[in-house]
Amino acid sequence: MSDCHSTSPSLPLPGGRIALVGNPNVGKSILFHRLTGQYVVVANYPGTTVEITQGAARAIPNAVVIDTPGIVAFPPRSEDEAVTARVLLSDPLQAVLQVGDAKNLRRTLHLTIQLAEMRVPQALALNMMDEARSRGLNPDCALLAESLGIPVVATVATRGHGLEALITAVNHAAVSPLSLEYPQPVEDFLQATTPRMPLARISPRALGLLWLADDPVIDAWIRERCDPDQVAPLEAARRDLEKGLGENPGAVIQRTREAFVNHLALSVVDGPPSARPSLNMRLSHLTTHPLWGLPVLALILYVLYWFVGVLGAGTLVNLIEKQLFGQVINPWVVAQVDRLIPMRFFSDLLVGEYGLWTMGATYAFALLLPVVVTFFIAFGTLEDSGYLPRMAVLTNRVFSWMGLNGQAVLPMVLGLGCVTMATMTTRILNTRRERLLVTILLALAVPCSAQLGVVMGMLAGISLGAAMIWGGATLGVLLLVGWLAAKLLPGQRSPLVVELPPLRLPVVSNVLIKTAARLEWYIKEAVPLFLGGTLLLFVLDKLHILPALIRATEPLMTGWLGLPPEAASAFLLGLIRRDFAATGLFHMQSHGLLSPLQVVVSIVTITLFIPCIASLFMIIKERGARMALSMAVFIFPFALLVGGLLYRVLLLFGWS
Amino acid sequence: MTSKPSASLITCAVCGFRFDPEEHPGCSACPLHVGCATACCPNCGASNINPQRSRLARLVERLLVRKNNEATHEAALVKKD
Numbered sequence: 001m002s003d004c005h006s007t008s009p010s011l012p013l014p015g016g017r018i019a020l021v022g023n024p025n026v027g028k029s030i031l032f033h034r035l036t037g038q039y040v041v042v043a044n045y046p047g048t049t050v051e052i053t054q055g056a057a058r059a060i061p062n063a064v065v066i067d068t069p070g071i072v073a074f075p076p077r078s079e080d081e082a083v084t085a086r087v088l089l090s091d092p093l094q095a096v097l098q099v100g101d102a103k104n105l106r107r108t109l110h111l112t113i114q115l116a117e118m119r120v121p122q123a124l125a126l127n128m129m130d131e132a133r134s135r136g137l138n139p140d141c142a143l144l145a146e147s148l149g150i151p152v153v154a155t156v157a158t159r160g161h162g163l164e165a166l167i168t169a170v171n172h173a174a175v176s177p178l179s180l181e182y183p184q185p186v187e188d189f190l191q192a193t194t195p196r197m198p199l200a201r202i203s204p205r206a207l208g209l210l211w212l213a214d215d216p217v218i219d220a221w222i223r224e225r226c227d228p229d230q231v232a233p234l235e236a237a238r239r240d241l242e243k244g245l246g247e248n249p250g251a252v253i254q255r256t257r258e259a260f261v262n263h264l265a266l267s268v269v270d271g272p273p274s275a276r277p278s279l280n281m282r283l284s285h286l287t288t289h290p291l292w293g294l295p296v297l298a299l300i301l302y303v304l305y306w307f308v309g310v311l312g313a314g315t316l317v318n319l320i321e322k323q324l325f326g327q328v329i330n331p332w333v334v335a336q337v338d339r340l341i342p343m344r345f346f347s348d349l350l351v352g353e354y355g356l357w358t359m360g361a362t363y364a365f366a367l368l369l370p371v372v373v374t375f376f377i378a379f380g381t382l383e384d385s386g387y388l389p390r391m392a393v394l395t396n397r398v399f400s401w402m403g404l405n406g407q408a409v410l411p412m413v414l415g416l417g418c419v420t421m422a423t424m425t426t427r428i429l430n431t432r433r434e435r436l437l438v439t440i441l442l443a444l445a446v447p448c449s450a451q452l453g454v455v456m457g458m459l460a461g462i463s464l465g466a467a468m469i470w471g472g473a474t475l476g477v478l479l480l481v482g483w484l485a486a487k488l489l490p491g492q493r494s495p496l497v498v499e500l501p502p503l504r505l506p507v508v509s510n511v512l513i514k515t516a517a518r519l520e521w522y523i524k525e526a527v528p529l530f531l532g533g534t535l536l537l538f539v540l541d542k543l544h545i546l547p548a549l550i551r552a553t554e555p556l557m558t559g560w561l562g563l564p565p566e567a568a569s570a571f572l573l574g575l576i577r578r579d580f581a582a583t584g585l586f587h588m589q590s591h592g593l594l595s596p597l598q599v600v601v602s603i604v605t606i607t608l609f610i611p612c613i614a615s616l617f618m619i620i621k622e623r624g625a626r627m628a629l630s631m632a633v634f635i636f637p638f639a640l641l642v643g644g645l646l647y648r649v650l651l652l653f654g655w656s
Numbered sequence: 657m658t659s660k661p662s663a664s665l666i667t668c669a670v671c672g673f674r675f676d677p678e679e680h681p682g683c684s685a686c687p688l689h690v691g692c693a694t695a696c697c698p699n700c701g702a703s704n705i706n707p708q709r710s711r712l713a714r715l716v717e718r719l720l721v722r723k724n725n726e727a728t729h730e731a732a733l734v735k736k737d
Contacts, residue, residue: 024698025675070698383669414669414703421694421703501673509720514666517705517713521693 016063016094018170019087023111024070026101027127027157032067034163035059052083059167063094072107074114075215075250085217088118089200095173096122097166102132102154105139105269109261112148116176117209118202122150123169125162129154137269144268149176182256186212186249189241193234198225212238213250280503287390288500290397297394300387304378305456305467312374313457313586321366321590333357345542354541360534363583364527371453372522376515379417379449383514384506388413393500398479408434415446419611422446423618433489439623440485443611443631444638445478450522450579454586455603461589462596473604473646525614526577533576537569546572560644561605562651563598564588570602577612597647597655605643610635668697669704677706 020035022028036055057063068087069080076082088096096115100108108126115122126132126139145152151169155162181187189212194204197211200221210218211234223231241249287296334351341347351358382388392409399409408429415422419442426435426442447455459467540546546569550557553568561567567585574581585602588594594602610616610632619628665674677695695706707713 072698379669384667386667388669417669424694424703501667509717510667512720513707513713513717514705516716517693517707517710520710520712521705 016060017066017091018057018060018063018095018097019066019068019091019093020097020099021068021084021088021111021115022070022099023072023101023104023107026070026099026108027155028070028099029053029067030157031099031125031127031155031166032065034157034160035167036065052087060170065097066091071111073110074210075213076217082217085215086221088115088120089202089217089221092201093120095170096120097125097170097173098122099125099127099155099157102126102129102139103137105137105265106261109264110257113178113180113257113260114206116148116150116178117180118206119175120202121173121175123166123173124148124150124152125155125157125166125169126152127155127157129162130156130159140268144264147264147268148178150174180256180260182209183245183252185241185244186252186256189237189249193237196230196234198222209253212241213253214248284390284500284503287387287503288393290394293390293394297391300382304382305460307378308371308374308453309456309460309467312453313371314460316370316374317367317457317590320370321362325362325366330358330362348542349535349538352538354534354538356531356534356538359537360531361527363534363580363587364523364530367583367586368450368454368526368579371457372450373515373519375449375453375456376518376522377511380511380514380518381506384504384510386501386503389500399482401479401483408438411438412441412446415442415448416452417449419443419446419448420614420618423615423622426622436623436627437482437485437489439619439627440631441478441482443615443619444481444635445474445608447474447607448579448612449518450526450577451582451607454579454582455607458582458586458589458599458603462599466596466600469600469646469650470604470607473642474607477608477642526579529576529613530580533573533580536576537572556640560640560647561601562647563602564593566593567598567602571606571609574606574609578606578609579612581606581609597650600650600655601643601647604646605639608635608639608642610639666695666704666707673697677704677708 020028020032032053032055035057052069053067054064057065066087068084071081071084074085076085087093098108098112098115100112102108105126108124112122112124124144126141126144129139132139139154141152141154151172151174153162153165153169155166182190190205190208193211194208197204197207200207207218207222211222222234238249245252286292330351337347337351337357341350348355350356353359392413395413396409399412411422411425411429414425422442423439426438429435429438455470456467459470537546540549549572550565550568553571554565557563557565557568557571567588570581570584570588572581573584582603585594585599585606589599611619616628616632619631666677667674675695675698693706693709694703696703707717
C-alpha cells in the first residue's frame with residue numbers, strides 16, 4: 001500500500017539490539033543476567049505499564065540485550081505478551097535469541113517456527129538441557145540447527161554452561177529459510193494479501209498469518225498504518241476464508257504448525273525408542289477421547305461425590321456437627337453464656353436461634369468446614385494430577401455447540417473452585433462477547449467449591465438419582481442459557497489452545513499445603529460474611545421483620561417452590577453467599593425439615609441463585625455496574641422460576 | 657526455572673502449567689495486585705491461590721518438612737544400627 005506509513009516506537013538506546021524471547025519460566029531472565037551483568041535499565045515499554053529490562057551485552061560490542069516478557073505463542077494473550085509482539089514488530093533488532101525449554105521441545109519449537117516465519121535473524125538456546133537429559137531426552141542440536149537453518153545451542157543457564165557457544169551463535173544469528181505449507185485456501189489468502197501489507201520489520205507472510213489468527217497487536221498495527229478502505233478488503237478476505245474453511249483460520253494454522261512441530265520434535269530427539277505409547281500417554285488419550293473420556297469423567301465425578309458428599313458431608317459432618325458441636329461444645333457454650341450473661345437479648349445474640357455462635361460459627365466450622373476441606377483436597381488432587389485441562393478439552397465439544405468454545409472453557413472449570421476468581425480469569429478471553437457470556441454463565445449456573453461440597457453432601461443423603469436430577473437441571477440451564485445468549489450475542493469463536501501437561505501422581509504434601517492456603521482464604525472471606533449474615537437475621541428477628549418476611553414470602557416458598565416457609569431465611573442468606581444458603585438448607589435437611597423432593601428443588605434453586613457478594617463486586621469491576629445489575633435482575637427471578645417448574649415436573653413423575 | 661526447588665512451584669488449576677507464584681509475570685497490569693494472595697498463571701492467565709502468601713500453608717509446609725526430615729533422620733539412624 002503506497003500510503004501506509006511506519007511510526008515504530010523504539011527504546012532510546014543506541015547500538016544493535018538483541019531481543020531475548022521465550023516461553024515463560026524457561027530461564028530467560030537468568031540468561032539475560034549472564035549475558036549483561038549487573039548494570040541494567042528497567043523501564044516501562046513505551047505506551048504501556050509493562051516493565052522490560054535491558055542492558056549492555058558483556059561479550060558483544062555495542063549490543064543491547066532486551067529481556068522481553070515471556071510469551072507462549074502468537075497471538076499474544078496479555079498486555080505483557082503484547083509487548084513482546086510489539087518489540088518484534090517495531091524495534092530494529094540485530095538478532096532474536098529464543099530461549100527454549102529443552103525438556104519441552106514441542107512448546108519451544110512452536111514459537112521457533114513462528115519466529116522463523118517472521119524472517120528475523122534468530123538463534124535458539126535450548127536451556128535446561130541438564131533436566132532434559134535427566135529425563136532421557138537428548139535433543140540433537142546440530143540436527144535441529146540444520147532443519148531450522150539457524151544456530152542452536154544447548155545451555156544450562158543456572159550454571160552458565162553453553163554461554164560462549166551462545167554468544168557465537170548470536171553473532172551468527174541467521175534468517176531461517178523454513179517455510180511451512182498451509183492448506184491451499186490459506187496459501188491463496190497469503191498470496192493475495194501479502195503484497196498489500198504495510199512494510200514491517202517482520203515478513204509480510206508472517207503479518208498475514210498473524211492477521212488471520214486475529215492477533216490484536218497486528219490488528220491495531222495495521223489499522224494505525226492503513227486507511228479504513230485498505231483494511232476493509234483484508235477483513236472481507238479473512239471473513240471469506242473463515243466461511244470457506246468452516247472454522248477459524250487460526251485453528252487451521254495452529255494444526256499445520258502442530259503437525260510440523262510434532263514431526264520435527266520426533267526427528268531430533270534422541271530418546272529411547274518406544275514401540276508403543278507409555279501408560280501415561282494411553283491414559284492421557286483415554287481422558288480426552290470424545291467417547292471413552294466420558295466414563296472416565298463420570299468415574300472421577302462419582303469418586304468426588306463419594307469423597308466430598310459421603311465422607312465429608314456425611315461422616316465428618318455427623319462427627320463434628322452432631323456429636324462434637326451438638327453434644328459437647330454447644331451445650332457447654334450455651335450454659336456458660338446463660339450463666340455469665342443474664343440479659344436475654346445479649347445471650348440470644350450469641351447462642352439464640354440466630355446466635356453468632358450457635359448459627360454463624362456452627363454453620364461455618366461444624367457444617368461447612370469438613371465439606372470444604374474434603375472438596376479442597378479433592379480439587380487440589382485433580383489440579384496436580386493434570387486432569388483439569390483434559391476436562392476442558394473434553395467439555396470443549398459441548399461448549400462449542402452453544403457457541404462458546406476455546407479458552408472460554410477454562411474459567412468455567414476454574415469456577416468450580418471459586419466463581420470470584422474465575423470471573424477475574426475471564427480476562428484471558430480474547431473477545432468482549434466471550435468475556436460477557438462466560439461471566440453470565442459463571443454467575444448463573446456454576447457452583448463454587450463450598451456450595452458444591454454442601455450440595456454433594458445433601459444429595460448423598462438422598463440418592464444418586466437425586467444427584468443426577470440436580471446435575472441434569474443445572475447443566476440443562478447452563479447449556480440453554482449459554483446457547484440463547486450466544487444467539488443474542490453473535491460473534492466469532494476462537495479455538496481452544498491448551499497445552500496438556502503430563503498426567504502426574506499428586507504429591508500429598510503439595511495437596512495439603514494448597515488445601516491449607518485455600519482454607520485460610522476461605523475462613524478469611526467466608527466466616528466474617530457468615531457472622532454478618534447471622535447478625536442480620538438476628539436483628540431482623542428481634543425487630544419482628546423476619547417472621548413478617550417469612551409470612552410474606554410463603555406463597556413463593558410454599559406455593560411455588562413447595563418448601564417450608566422457614567426456607568425463606570436460608571434464601572435470605574443466599575443474597576450474601578450461595579454456600580451460606582446451602583448450609584442453611586443442609587441444616588434443615590439434617591434436622592428432618594426437608595423431604596427429598598424439597599431438597600432437590602431447593603438446591604437447584606440455590607445453585608442458580610445470584611452469586612455471592614464478592615463475585616458481584618468482581619462482576620461490577622470487570623463488566624460494569626449496569627451489567628452486574630442486569631445479571632442480578634435476570635438471575636433472581638430465573639432461579640425461582642426454574643425451581644418452581646422443577647417442583648411441578650418432579651411431582652408429575654411421582655416424587656413426593 | 658531450574659534453580660527453584662520444586663516445592664516453590666505451583667500447578668495452574670486450569671492448564672496444569674507449573675510456575676513460580678512469586679515471579680508475578682502479569683501483576684503490574686492488575687489493579688488489585690497489592691496484597692493479592694492469588695498468582696496468575698503465565699501460561700493461561702488463570703488466577704490460582706498462592707500458598708506462599710498464606711500463613712496456614714506455610715505452617716503446614718514447615719510441619720511436613722520437619723516430619724520428612726525427622727523421618728529421614730530416623731531412617732538414617734536405623735540404617736547405621
